[in-house]
Amino acid sequence: MPYAVRRTGQAVLVIVATFVLAFLLLHALPGDAIVARYASPELGLTAAQLQELREVYGADQPIWVQLWQSAAGFLTGDLGTSLQSGADVEALIATALPSTLALASLGFAVAVLLAVGIAVAATFSGAEWLRRAFRSLPPLFVSIPVFWLGIVLLQVVSFRLGLVPVINANPVEALVLPVLTIAVPIAAPLAQVLIRSIDDTVAEPFIAVARSRGASPRWLLSKEVARNSLLPTLTIAGVLFGELIAGAVVTETVFARTGLGRLTQEAVATRDIPVLQAIVVISAVGFVAINLAVDLVAPAIDPRLRKAVHA
């Protein structure tokens, strides 16, 4: 299928471009990584010792050579060495990734459930005041900052009400509040887009025709509206993946969880360039993969896109 091949090719190109751009930007920071890490006066290293360190880390090479070496490393699975801890970056990532993946995927699933629930209640529930109430939820959710929500949830749900323990919690309990924290700001734009596209679909003449055939509201929602409203929402869902990464940084910091977000925060604080480079590339791969999946799934949902696909 040429469409799939073309889109995959584009995806790979985006990842390569991200890698190069991230590398160049990180190395364009004033002073190189070695200076940032070791040149502080407390360590008392001489200029000669710093130069030696540079040679060890390969930082004395021209930037193109460094880029090439780094790229070759990424392709063979060698992501480099953390300047901060001296540990292999791939080991750091391997410890951080599973916990973040659990947080992100659960958070996203909860966000989808929340968004669908709000959107359906806002468009199909019986009473008008109820529909209005649900319609005002997404704008409210959008304006809630993630860190604030995390702290409030901790304070109220955990400390005051004692509903979910955060100290000595089992892995499931430990996930409840972070997942909620990360889900709400993602559910909000999703619900907004979903409400909007349900509204648009319901206004279409074919919905009136379906009603004229005797369709019940339930039938309308499940057989006529759902699939038509899905596509715009799916596209937004792909874009919101970026939000998920940003959300993980704040959430993991607030709840003191290990994970990619926490690792990012620490790496930024200490300017741990190899770690940052790896995180940027992994995020890009995730982002591109999800949007690629959305693009490849879209024709399955809307037959009108299939023609363009084959052309």
Added chain:
Amino acid sequence: MSALLTIDDLAVSYRARRERRTVVHGVSLELQRGEVLALVGESGSGKTTIGQSIIGLLPEGGRIERGGVHLELAGGPVDLTKLAPRAMQQLRGARVALVPQDPGTSLNPVQTIGDSVAAPLRIHRWGTKEAIRRRVLDLLERVGLDDPARRARQYPHELSGGMRQRALIAAAIALEPDLIVADEPTSALDVTVQRRILDLLADLRAELGSSVLLITHDLAVAAERADDIAVLRAGRLEEHGAARTVLREPQSDYTAALLADAPALSDASPRLPRLAAQPLVTIDALVHDYGRRGAGTGADAFRAVDDVGLQIAPGTTHALVGESGSGKTTIGRALAGFHRPSSGAIRIGELDVLAERGSRRLRRAVQLVSQNPFASLDPRRTIGQTIGEPLQNLPLGDGGVRDRRLLAERVAAALQQVALPAETADRLPRELSGGQRQRVAIARALIIEPQVVVLDEAVSALDVTVQSQILELLERLQRELGLTYLFITHDLAVVRRIADTVTVLRRGRAVETGTAQQVLTSPRHEYTQALLEAVPAPDWLRDARRGQEARTSTGQLEVA
């Protein structure tokens, strides 16, 4: 025979911006079992609202104020306005079915045709999966779709408008309803397709014994197809009676005016051609290819216009007639300099249109008025700004005007020319009716005094009365200013009224060209004959036209 449907003093209101506005004021109607009642009226007459009240699907804000809609069913009479929502749901699609207006948007785009047709059967739990599958194939075959098994698997965008309307009819008759509400079922279709769809509806009605409520703006369709006609105006019943009586001896002045304005019902002869020695517009061997990979190559290439030539004498109207996809708009836009054809030549007097494309000289020679008066005006600019804009774009000394007072004067004059009050200049498009907007579009085209105006379906979106007024305006402007029109239309009845000469297009080719009189009364090409035959008209009018044709041909014989 008893009445299947009795509407008794029905009044319907809408809530608009916090106030209630009554749109149907106590209408009473009767529809006999097995008959066709046409509900005729212009836009805003309340005809669609009555249809929606019957089927229980008034849009949000709509409410039945008083009156009843009684349906005589096997189980006894029911008042549809008093039925509980769930009971109404059970009637909809089963006893009362809808054939909607626009087949383009009335089918779920992500559902197969088979699923759309099966929907009423599934909703009303008609039978097993397998039984429904077989019934769908039967229905598709019954409405004249070839290869039903394949059609059932296709999606709406893969079918033509006529085929989609057939599928919608199949879904409507799936449960053999007592009443079919057909709301403008053929308004979005070409005239030859319209004829076949109306024939199909008539056949099915006879076969199933259903009654049809035919909602239409087109008196000619009503005249040809209905047993009874009800004429509505502003939510009130103007006239109700047997079709023949209403059409031949209308009791109300309004009906009489509608009949006079309906071009399809006129038995006037086509214009006698006014001849001139030298044509003003010459189109020669015009070819236009659409396609992605250059002209004429690749699988996507499509020849929209194929070797078309025509001439228009100064001060006359040439009609370009054809169904959708015939290439008529492509020719019109090429003449107006909007796109470059693949090959051919177009001249307006001494002006080579293709060489002058985009030049001020061409802009001053030819202007375009397009179909949709709602989309062709900028909603945020006042009418005065819109009409004055062309003058501001032309260079000074070449017809351009910059002086504000002079500009206002020219705009006022242009408004007067199209019979709009001078205050219109300060209004916004949304404050005007469709007819007024089309006058504005004409004023904008005329303000730089072009020689030629391309009118692309310029009256197609208008009600007959308004259409008639606009046609009159165009005729007057032509007389006064000596304008030359290229009049693009799908409506042969309008051609009869306005054209001197005609070209009939089919799939990009000119199948017939000649004087309006010759083409409309003694067409040579079978496609022209089919087009003329498809124009809806009651039998007595056809007879009258045949008489006219006979007179014309004997007249020609005498000359010869």
